[in-house]
Amino acid sequence: MRLILLGPPGAGKGTQARNLIDAYGIPQLSTGDILRSAIRAKTPMGLEAKAVMDRGDLVSDTVVNGIVSERLDQEDARKGFILDGFPRTIPQAEALDHMLAEKGMKLDAVIELTADAETLTRRIVNRARQNAETTGARADDNEEVVKNRLNVYLEQTAPLVEYYRGKGLLKSIDGMAPVDEVTASIRQAVGG
Numbered sequence: 001m002r003l004i005l006l007g008p009p010g011a012g013k014g015t016q017a018r019n020l021i022d023a024y025g026i027p028q029l030s031t032g033d034i035l036r037s038a039i040r041a042k043t044p045m046g047l048e049a050k051a052v053m054d055r056g057d058l059v060s061d062t063v064v065n066g067i068v069s070e071r072l073d074q075e076d077a078r079k080g081f082i083l084d085g086f087p088r089t090i091p092q093a094e095a096l097d098h099m100l101a102e103k104g105m106k107l108d109a110v111i112e113l114t115a116d117a118e119t120l121t122r123r124i125v126n127r128a129r130q131n132a133e134t135t136g137a138r139a140d141d142n143e144e145v146v147k148n149r150l151n152v153y154l155e156q157t158a159p160l161v162e163y164y165r166g167k168g169l170l171k172s173i174d175g176m177a178p179v180d181e182v183t184a185s186i187r188q189a190v191g192g
């Protein structure tokens with residue numbers, strides 16, 4: 001099973017990816033996780049990505065395309081994968097098409113988790129406030145960043161919905177339903 005999870009910050013991609021890993025026994029491939037571990041390891045890529053990520057902007061297509069291409073070559077990705085957080089731009093989606101063709105792989109479905117903007121803003125601003133309480137960071141900084149991430153999603157990532165609809169791969173699922181219901185709807189949509 002080869003899946004992409006698409007959806008705005010706060011739509012529950014990470015939670016659903018974890019449930020699907022258990023259900024299908026395939027790895028989650030999260031560009032956000034890989035970038036954060038590069039930051040922790042202080043690699044040149046991590047150092048370069050940190051400032052961009054702290055603002056809520058997107059890391060360059062070249063960097064994330066490289067990460068994904070390498071990750072897809074690892075043994076555990078042979079039987080399938082769940083891409084979470086990639087692609088995030090049309091050029092990334094086009095690069096992915098090339099990579100998969102080269103590697104002789106085909107996507108099964110692109111799952112769009114839908115959520116209304118108001119609920120999302122409320123969810124992610126609440127999360128930012130809780131974060132600020134535990135880390136002592138300024139809440140308005142955090143709120144600004146999460147709002148920026150939502151705008152970046154709407155401007156750069158939302159066009160992927162039409163891109164994948166055009167390829168007949170898109171399955172839209174209501175991301176506002178309870179977690180287990182969302183998982184069940186995804187499984188039903190991908191046929192298993």
Ligand code: ADP
Pocket residue numbers: 008009010013014030031032033035052053054056057058059060061064084085086087088092149
């Ligand atoms: P979320 O909390 O929405 O799941 P992620 O953990 O996927 O966010 O990503 C966190 C940050 O990492 C993004 O805001 C962005 O700066 C960077 N990032 C992750 N994936 C990509 C990508 N495919 N293209 C560009 N930047 C990315």
